[in-house]
Structure formats: C-alpha cells, structure tokens
Amino acid sequence: MSSADAISRRSGISGLTANIPWLLVPGLLFIFFVFGWPLLYLLRMSFNDHPGATVYVEAWTLRNYVFVLTDPGMLTEIAKTVYLSVVTAVVTVTAAFFFAQFVWLREGSARLIFLAIALGPMLISEVSVIIGWRMFFPSNGLLSYAMTSTGLSGQKINLLSTELAAVVGLSYISVSYCFFSILSVLNGIDRGLLTASADLGASPVRTFFTVLLPLAKGGIAAAFTQAFVFTMGIYATTNALGPDSLWTVPYEIQLQMLTRRNWPMAAALSIVLIVIIAAAALVTQWLRHRKGSRHV
C-alpha cells in the first residue's frame, strides 16, 4: 500500500469524524417525516371546520379551540384529567420513593431481586395491566374472594369502575420509571450521612425530612414530572378500570377521532393536551432550578 493511499484512508476516517453531522441526517429526517410533519398536519387540522357529515372541511377557524376552552363539559374533562394525573403522580412517586429507599439500603442478591421486581411493571403491556387488575377488583375477582374467604368481609365487594381502581392501574404504568429516576439519585447520596444524623441524635423521622428528602429532591421532581406526563396521555386504563363517568381528554380525543369522526376537534384537543403537558414539564423544571439555586 502506498503512503498516499494510507493518507487518503486516514483522511477517510478523520473525514468521517469531521463530517459527523452527516450521521445525524437519517435520524433527523425520520423524526421530521414521522413526527414533525404529522404534528404540523395535526396543528393545521385543528383550524379546519367540521360541518356535519364530512370528516373535515378546509378552513381557518378558531371555533374548535373556543369550544374546547369554554364548553363546561370539556373544561370538566380537562380538570378531571389534570386532577387524576396529579393524584396518580403523588401516589406513584410516594410508593416509588419508599421502595427505592428500601432497595438502596440493601446489598447483594436481595438487591438484585428487588430491582427485578421494580423492573416488572415496565415490561408489562398496558393492556395486560388492565386485564390483570380487571381480574382482581370485580365482585368475582381475587380481592373479593380473598376478603370473603378470610372472613374480613361478609359479602362480595366490587371495586372495579372506581377511581381507586383507575389510580392503582395508572400508577402501575409509570411506577418503574419513577423508581429508577429516584434510585439513581439515591445512589449518589452517601449513606454515612444518615448514620451521622442518627449519631447526632436526630430521630429517623427528622433525618428523613431534613437530610434524605432535600438530597433526593431532584430525583423526586423528575419522577413526578414523568408520572404526570405519562398519566395525562393514558385513556385505556382510566376507561377500563375507572368509573364510566370518568372521561379524560385522551378519551375524548379517541372518541372524536373514531366514533364522532370529527378530525378538527380531535386535533384541537390533542394540541391543548400537548400544551398542558409541556407547561407542566416547564413549570416543574423551573421550580426545580429555582429551589436548587436557593439551597446551593
């Protein structure tokens, strides 16, 4: 091989390094065509009109947005969606935090087993989660059987179609993600700090609130945002486990899209949902940085 050849080869590799942005082209093109373009189309669709029999008629109208943001029914749905997501996020983050703290204090094979358990919900499809809980909550389900056969309850109980069942199912979907966000923050904390606090006479409760919680705050905020964002977009679990009256924004979107065949309304609702999610994510991000800077 001549030296000139070797040099050109070498410039081939360094050429590859220098032209690294080219490697981004396939991924960015894909994101543009399958994500960006459809979202722009959705935005355009939300200004179209739906005069009745046809799916949509091209127009530039704000009617859909005005309806979504002023109709009492729609406003109730938006409020219910946010309420359910906040409740689910609080429950999920609390459960994930205490379990993460439990795993954090374990070593060896016990730790591995608990990690595998925490990973479980991430591997199960939402539809399987629904089916699983639908065999647990109704009056001929496992819960009712366990309660009546142990004598804890005299009669069959039915908890399906309650908000409790909906929250249990919803939190199952994001609990793994929350767990791992919190555990990764806990892993960065020196366990000796807890011992030091106890040695200096602080009660476990005081140590928890004044030492552990402030240190883990970043992970908790990230987990809360995750759980909130995930729950805002779910309708299958809410619909299949919760009460029939519990209509959320994502449920209304699929109803408008599949049943009413009102594409502009489905599009406008989607845009409103995205805006609420983005606003929530930005607010938590902002609160986190503000509080962080005050403490550091």
Added chain:
Amino acid sequence: MFEERAFRNLHRAFAAFFTLYVLIPIGITAVMAFSDDNVIRFPIRGFSVRWFGAFLNDAQWINAAWNSLEIAAMTTVMSLLLSLPTAYALANGQRGRPWLQTLLILPLFVPGVVLGISVAMGLGSVTVFGSELFGSKILVACAHTLWALPLAITVLVPTFETLDKSLVEAAGDLGAPPLLAFFNVIVPVAMTGIVSAALFSFITSLNEFIMALFLTTRDTQTLPVMLWLSLRSSASPQIAVASFVLAGSVFTAVGLAYAWYSASRRK
C-alpha cells in the same frame, strides 16, 4: 432505639406490600390462563390447558400474534439503523448537542393517542409505490420507532461516550475504511449497549397498542390491539391466555438477552 426498629419494620411491611402490588396482575394472569372454567372468576374450580388450545386454534389470534412479532422486528431494525449513526454522532459532536438530543427524545413525551392520530391523519392518505400506507405494518413500525428510537439513543449515547476513541483512529491508521472500522472495532466493544437498545425497541413495539389501534385494520391488528378490542366482549379465560402469551414473549426476549449477556461475559 424502639422507634428505629418500628421504622424498619414499617419499611419492610411496605416493601412486601409493594412487591405484592407488582406481582398481582402478573400472577393473576398466569393462574387464570390455566383455568378450566368458562368464565373468569375466583375461586378457580379446576386447571387445564384447554384455553391455550382454543387460542392456538383461533386463526385471528394467531394472525395478530404474528403481526405483533413482525412489527416488533421491523421496529427493532429501523430503530437500530437510525439510532446507531445518530448516537455515534451525538457522542462525538459538541455543537448544539443538548438541543439535538432533546429534539430526538421529544416523541417519548408525546402521548400515544396524539402520535397515533397525527400519524393516521398526516401519513394515512399517502400512497407509496401504488400501495396505501394506512393499515400497513410498516406504518405501525414507523410509529413505534418514534418511541423506540429515543430509548435506543438514550442507551447508546453513554455506550459510545465511554468508547476508547484511539481504537477507531488505530483502525483508520491500519487502513480500515470507516464502515469496516465501525463494524469490526466499535460494534464488538459496544455490543452490550446495542443488544440493550434492540431489546428496548422490541419490547416497546410488542407492548404498544394505542398508536397501533389508530393505524391497523382487521388484517394487520396486533396482539395487544386485539386484546383491547375484546376486553369487554370476552369473559372467558382465553383473554388471560392471550395476555399471558404477550407477557411471555416479552420475558422470553429479556431472558434471551440476559443469557447472551452472561455467555459473552464468561468468554
């Protein structure tokens, strides 16, 4: 002292409760799939595999299961083909990196129902080489890649960051063309990350059903879509069997990846 012990026991009780919470839906499905009863109810009166037989003899369920596997395989291939160059570039480039990475990960935070309807509206009427895109498996795989790609990138960027760059330079100095250097030098070192990225992509696609619900027809329906659609109409343990098969495929994929990982570490 007493207070501390009480605190510890409380924590143990909570961990047991949490473990139970995670295992209930999984365990209940595994048990109910083997029920001999005609309806889903407790207590279970007898065990048999007759609902597995019914599942295997139902052409529509089997078709749905194959569709799921096909779409998951397509998603894995697409996600790897796109994430490998992207993650490599992100790990090596500095300019505008946080922005690019955020942009590429953004679809993960958009609800499935919004992605589903926007892809159905925006690309549903497109025709490629005379065949309609709507209802095709490739369109579902594209939509699933929107979630698989960010996951793969998140796994692969740290993998490529820890890579020793002098290896690539050495390969170049020894005369290897860029692509050969990539496959012979980088891929073997980054294999654990690549397998994890493939696994995440595969599982994400296999489990997803909201986007698929908006993008499939009766012929291209996936297993979770069919499960969702038969949720209210079917009261027999067959639905538990189908759910068991779905979860079983995911656990098999994880098991295979884990077996590969421990085998490669032993070498």
